[in-house]
Amino acid sequence: MEPIIRLQDLRFEYLSFEGEEIAALNGVTLDIQKGEFVAIIGHNGSGKSTLAKHLNALLRPSSGVVWIKGMDTRDEDKLWEIRQTAGMVFQNPDNQLVATVVEEDVAFGPENLGLPPEEIRKRVDEALKVVGMQEYAQAAPHYLSGGQKQRVAIAGILAMKPEIIVLDEPTAMLDPVGRHEVMETIKYLNKHEGITVVHITHYMEEAVDADRVIVMEQGKIVLQGTPRQVFSQVKVLKEIGLDVPQVTELAYRLKAEGLDIPLDVLKVEEMVDAICRL
Amino acid sequence: MIRDITIGQFFPGQSIIHKLDPRVKIALTFAFIVIIFFAKTYVGYGLIFAYIAFAVWLSQVPVRYILRGLKPLLFIIVLTFLINVFFTPGSKVLFRIWAFKFTQEGLNQGIFMTLRLVLLVVGTSLLTLTTSPISLTDGIERLLQPLQVIRFPAHELAMMMTIALRFIPTLLEETDKIMKAQMARGADFESGNLFQRAKALVPLLVPLFISAFRRADELAMAMESRCYRGGQNRTRMKILKTTRRDYLAVAVTLLLIAGILLDSYVL
Numbered sequence: 001m002e003p004i005i006r007l008q009d010l011r012f013e014y015l016s017f018e019g020e021e022i023a024a025l026n027g028v029t030l031d032i033q034k035g036e037f038v039a040i041i042g043h044n045g046s047g048k049s050t051l052a053k054h055l056n057a058l059l060r061p062s063s064g065v066v067w068i069k070g071m072d073t074r075d076e077d078k079l080w081e082i083r084q085t086a087g088m089v090f091q092n093p094d095n096q097l098v099a100t101v102v103e104e105d106v107a108f109g110p111e112n113l114g115l116p117p118e119e120i121r122k123r124v125d126e127a128l129k130v131v132g133m134q135e136y137a138q139a140a141p142h143y144l145s146g147g148q149k150q151r152v153a154i155a156g157i158l159a160m161k162p163e164i165i166v167l168d169e170p171t172a173m174l175d176p177v178g179r180h181e182v183m184e185t186i187k188y189l190n191k192h193e194g195i196t197v198v199h200i201t202h203y204m205e206e207a208v209d210a211d212r213v214i215v216m217e218q219g220k221i222v223l224q225g226t227p228r229q230v231f232s233q234v235k236v237l238k239e240i241g242l243d244v245p246q247v248t249e250l251a252y253r254l255k256a257e258g259l260d261i262p263l264d265v266l267k268v269e270e271m272v273d274a275i276c277r278l
Numbered sequence: 279m280i281r282d283i284t285i286g287q288f289f290p291g292q293s294i295i296h297k298l299d300p301r302v303k304i305a306l307t308f309a310f311i312v313i314i315f316f317a318k319t320y321v322g323y324g325l326i327f328a329y330i331a332f333a334v335w336l337s338q339v340p341v342r343y344i345l346r347g348l349k350p351l352l353f354i355i356v357l358t359f360l361i362n363v364f365f366t367p368g369s370k371v372l373f374r375i376w377a378f379k380f381t382q383e384g385l386n387q388g389i390f391m392t393l394r395l396v397l398l399v400v401g402t403s404l405l406t407l408t409t410s411p412i413s414l415t416d417g418i419e420r421l422l423q424p425l426q427v428i429r430f431p432a433h434e435l436a437m438m439m440t441i442a443l444r445f446i447p448t449l450l451e452e453t454d455k456i457m458k459a460q461m462a463r464g465a466d467f468e469s470g471n472l473f474q475r476a477k478a479l480v481p482l483l484v485p486l487f488i489s490a491f492r493r494a495d496e497l498a499m500a501m502e503s504r505c506y507r508g509g510q511n512r513t514r515m516k517i518l519k520t521t522r523r524d525y526l527a528v529a530v531t532l533l534l535i536a537g538i539l540l541d542s543y544v545l
């Protein structure tokens with residue numbers, strides 16, 4: 001089957017404030033299948049946010065091609081269709097809500113698509129229900145917690161019926177409770193609504209549940225595979241300056257001390273099993 | 279707490295006046311303002327007063343809220359009254375104080391001007407007290423929509439108002455945060471003369487502005503990624519509908535207008 005997202009040798013350069021040309025993306029080739037849950041990790045300046053912005057045509061490649069559901073993002077005529085297909089959730093929950101009432105904000109996207117009012121109403125109610133925010137439909141955004149605001153932002157994207165949701169560090173500004181809420185929502189969307197998820201994060205724990213983890217460094221993909229494959233490469237990750245999930249780190253150190261523990265431990269329960277087997 | 283501020287002076291309620299279509303309410307307020315200046319007799323002002331008193335009673339907004347709007351204007355109202363009383367030329371002199379004549383015409387003119395000002399403030403206060411900022415914006419957008427033919431940016435204007443309303447609490451919270459952060463580092467916002475205080479605001483305003491611009495940039499990107507492309511082809515979830523009570527309000531106002539015109543120009 002045709003992958004829903006295809007990147008072909010994607011490069012992106014921009015001019016810095018001093019006028020130097022800086023390469024943010026340095027030849028990224030990547031296919032993402034429909035229904036996949038992909039986590040992209042990497043530290044600041046690794047190009048992961050720039051990559052995200054290419055997925056709904058906020059940025060266009062300097063060279064190379066991005067296809068979203070077969071649509072080339074350089075094609076101006078397809079711009080709105082692409083943005084509707086690949087919705088985007090940003091880091092700061094405050095700076096992406098437009099309206100003064102939750103349900104009006106969720107309606108913003110469908111209103112822009114020019115849908116009839118009854119259809120918008122229906123979609124707004126559904127979207128709020130999916131993210132579990134229907135009882136806040138009439139609330140003002142500034143009374144909500146960070147996690148709730150982020151769920152409203154997700155509902156705003158859902159109401160546009162996208163096939164892909166790109167989340168650019170949606171949990172970076174949230175407390176642990178909010179982070180959990182948002183992660184549960186994202187997983188639900190992927191599992192039960194069949195939405196393709198591209199989740200950009202720097203919390204390794206959030207990448208553990210993905211189908212595939214992609215590690216970026218200096219505008220390139222340096223490592224990819226299942227979470228188990230990626231996180232067992234503790235040494236490589238450390239060299240780039242990334243962390244691994246705490247449990248994996250523990251396994252790595254125990255192994256270094258000579259204990260017989262597998263390196264691909266990702267969760268606490270697995271760790272408990274491994275230690276009990278010793 | 280700072281996030282509990284109310285924007286404007288909306289007084290939430292479920293009265294008939296609250297439920298009127300905002301478009302109708304705005305239009306009627308304009309009609310009301312105009313008709314105030316057509317009244318020329320005590321009977322006419324009595325009619326207008328009865329009309330607005332009835333509206334206030336229907337709205338269930340406490341009278342002191344309405345009168346609060348008059349307080350800052352008290353000085354202007356008194357001044358207007360005095361100037362009109364003493365400087366209106368007239369023949370029926372009631373009495374004199376030094377060089378000033380106190381005439382019947384002057385007294386009438388003074389009272390009329392005072393009544394006009396008071397009714398003006400009460401009428402417009404009633405609009406803002408009974409209409410939430412959101413529906414006010416909505417009403418303005420739709421009333422101005424016909425002007426888009428001559429390229430008047432009605433949608434853009436309404437969008438700006440909505441975003442402003444959305445971000446006022448956010449920016450207030452942020453101001454509070456920056457202020458505390460600067461105070462923790464020894465900034466002093468409270469002492470000194472006016473000039474020193476204004477200077478002390480610089481370390482508050484600079485970060486606030488920078489952050490506001492960053493927010494604007496991010497918001498624009500988020501809006502674009504949600505397919506925002508201005509007012510064209512845009513539909514709305516909520517459609518304003520005029521109902522029986524709107525027609526009733528219009529009918530009562532038309533009666534008032536007819537009454538004033540009859541009273542001032544025919545009888």
